[in-house]
Amino acid sequence: MVENPNGHTDGRRIEMYDTTLRDGTQGAEIALTLADKLKLTIALDELGFDYIEGGYPLSNPKDAAYFDKVRDLDLKHARVTAFGMTRRKGIEAKDDPGMQALVASHAPVITIVGKTWDLHVDEVLRVERDENLAMIRDSVAFCHQADTTDEVFYDAEHFFDGYRANPDYALDTLRAAVEGGATRLVLCDTNGGSLPEFISHAVTNVRETLGLGDTLDNPTGPLLAIHVHNDGALAVANSLAAIETGCVQVQGTINGIGERCGNVDLIPIAANLRLKLGYDCLRDDALKGLHHLAMLVYEMVGMTPVAGQPYVGANAFTHKGGMHVHAVQRIAHSYEHIEPDAVGNQRRVLVSELAGASNIAAQVGAKFGIADDRDVQRKVLEKIQDLEHQGYQFEAADASLELMVYEALGKRPAFWELGHYRCVILKRQRDEETSTEGTVKLNVDGTTEYRVAEGDGPVNALYQALIKCLADHYPEVRTIHLSDYKVRVVNPTAETAARVRVVIEFRYTAEDGSTRVFSTVGVDENIVEASWEAISDAFQYLLIETRAGITV
Incomplete structure (x- = not known):
């Protein structure tokens, strides 16, 4: 049982399904090499991610090579997942090249994505609705019956939009997946525009209507998962709402990378689940590795880390205002909701024109022996305020700040x-x-x-x-x-x-x-x-x- 700091306990296990290697690379200007994908697979496995979606084996040579190479890795926990679409209309699953490629990948888990919204069935896919149900059922069944496949997940694309427009048909698509042998029904907010209240309502209704369980302990049938995008800036809230109402798995990416506004960021998801809600996810000591994992992915995709990213960003535990710094020095949790090192991050104190003497003392007081010298602290602070008025900024220029302290102490030598x-x-x-x-x-x-x-x-x-x-x-x-x-x-x-x-x-x-x-x-x-x-x-x-x- 995991203690919940908010006042109650809940030890329910939540599966973490990472799709950075596939859905994450659909983001603009984001790409991973084969070496990157294998390196990230190892990093995710070390932290205890349950599933790692490697890609679609038929989409490109790199994804096909990934499934060959990943079998040589000694993964301790994670199960590699192959992703693909349902069979094409008018063709048997066994004759569909996409279906054949999924099974040939030898991935122990296969995720099949199908159309759930009647708008897509009628206007995009342009097939009869019964044929769409057959495509879902046949595709899941074909993969489920393969000797190398242990589990088949069904990604119900645009589920929440489909459920809003035609709940009966959306539920029929899930039933078709269950009939094919799906072990997870993944409810997708593909457009990313749903609100938490609607997510909760839909998940509850699906679980009750289909008679599904809400725990990984001795499941009697398929269970629900959640996969949301962040177009309404609510991906984390929507995912937590779905988990609270019965989903046992959450799908997303590291740092929330992905198409348009991105997927749900699994970094705050993991931290919130364990630290705020008391759920069990990842490895017991995994949270301390979240900062490193986030920075690793930023480096791999060539993105500048988001300083304001919750939990792991450079500014997540950074204090600038003098009153804040003074308070944090006395009682850290007065301005911090968790200990920074719980997620592998650290506290920072910035010095700027908004600072007080406490900021100066916190950042350079110990090094220069001025922690209790208010005169020197104020002298440095006045100099900073004057220079920032001229356009200087010292938050990201630590050496320049220290040179000012040397000057204030009369100890700055002239080397030339x-x-x-x-x-x-x-x-x-x-x-x-x-x-x-x-x-x-x-x-x-x-x-x-x-x-x-x-x-x-x-x-x-x-x-x-x-x-x-x-x-x-x-x-x-x-x-x-x-x-x-x-x-x-x-x-x-x-x-x-x-x-x-x-x-x-x-x-x-x-x-x-x-x-x-x-x-x-x-x-x-x-x-x-x-x-x-x-x-x-x-x-x-x-x-x-x-x-x-x-x-x-």
């Missing part, structure tokens, strides 16, 4: 004096490549360093020239690498004379071999000067940290 820098961009003919040359002149410990470097644009050229100037004096600068570069106009009404904010992320290799990451910010009307400020601050920060023996 700038003589000048210059960039020359040469472009001759329209079809010729552009060349860029950067020149930097510094005074370093009484020595004049005057170096020139070519680069891919002015920022890269100056960056390379600065390294040349410093490397003989400070060898550690050779380990620093620019890993991300962002630029934003902060006063667009000034048009081409607008000020820009440049935030640059850097990585460097520490003496222990580990990789450290930090960011700096620069602001100016000239994008090159803003970039130079961020770059030179990064080099100074690196030298302070490494030479002072303080870990970044």
Whole structure:
């Protein structure tokens, strides 16, 4: 029995069915390689996902190869599922290439999708309604009778729209699937426009009308599952409503990726089921791996992580307002609904013009020994407020913030004096490549360093020239690498004379071999000067940290 923090217990097991590999890749500009699909399969299995939908074996060579390769994986828990459509009209299931491909995949579970909404039967599929029922029944039965198939799930496409328009026929399609031997009846909100109250009503009515159970313990027949899309921003609420009224399985994707507005996000589903409602799902310790899983999928599909994603986003436990930070430092749950590490995330405190002294103390107080020095905290805060008025922002520029603290303490050393820098961009003919040359002149410990470097644009050229100037004096600068570069106009009404904010992320290799990451910010009307400020601050920060023996 799982304790429910909301005041009651409910140990009912809920199956987690992941369709990131299939339905998720139907999202715009989302694709997974075969290697990605196999790697994600292993990651999902390790967390205890019950079913992993690999794709449609007949749709493309990659999906066909997946079902060959996945059999070589030593999966501990998950069952791989093949997805396909019902047989075509006017042909026996055994003669349909799609049906043959599903069985040939040797997947232990097959999911068949069929038409449930009479509008689709009449106007899209254009078959007689009885023929549609036969297509569902025959397809499920054919897969169910295959020697390599243990279970067959029936995806009732557009079920809720169909149930709203013609409940009797929608129920008939489910009965046809049951007659064919389906073990799960998956109610799909394919258009994603239903509301939780209607979901609850429909699920309850289906379960009672068909006499279906609501628990995985000793089922006497098929059970209900839920598969919803997020077009009304209610996918999580709709899925939870369906589970509360009798569904034993929830289908969705990691991070909610998928067609149009996406599928239900299984990350908050899993967290809500276990932490809020007391259901049993995934492995007992799986929730701590949710953050890693979410980031893994973002990396695989080339998407920028959603900072505001519930539970696992970078901002999910981030505090900015001074009053909030003060409260969290005293009682964390006063502004946090769960402990961040319960889902593998962590608390962050931001420093900005909205901050109070508590933010300064929380973020840098321990490192600089100013946790109780209100004068220094307020001095730094006033500087931040002044600079943010000019367009600076320090939420994503931790190194620049710390440099301000060094200045406030009178401890920021000068590693060099700038003589000048210059960039020359040469472009001759329209079809010729552009060349860029950067020149930097510094005074370093009484020595004049005057170096020139070519680069891919002015920022890269100056960056390379600065390294040349410093490397003989400070060898550690050779380990620093620019890993991300962002630029934003902060006063667009000034048009081409607008000020820009440049935030640059850097990585460097520490003496222990580990990789450290930090960011700096620069602001100016000239994008090159803003970039130079961020770059030179990064080099100074690196030298302070490494030479002072303080870990970044």
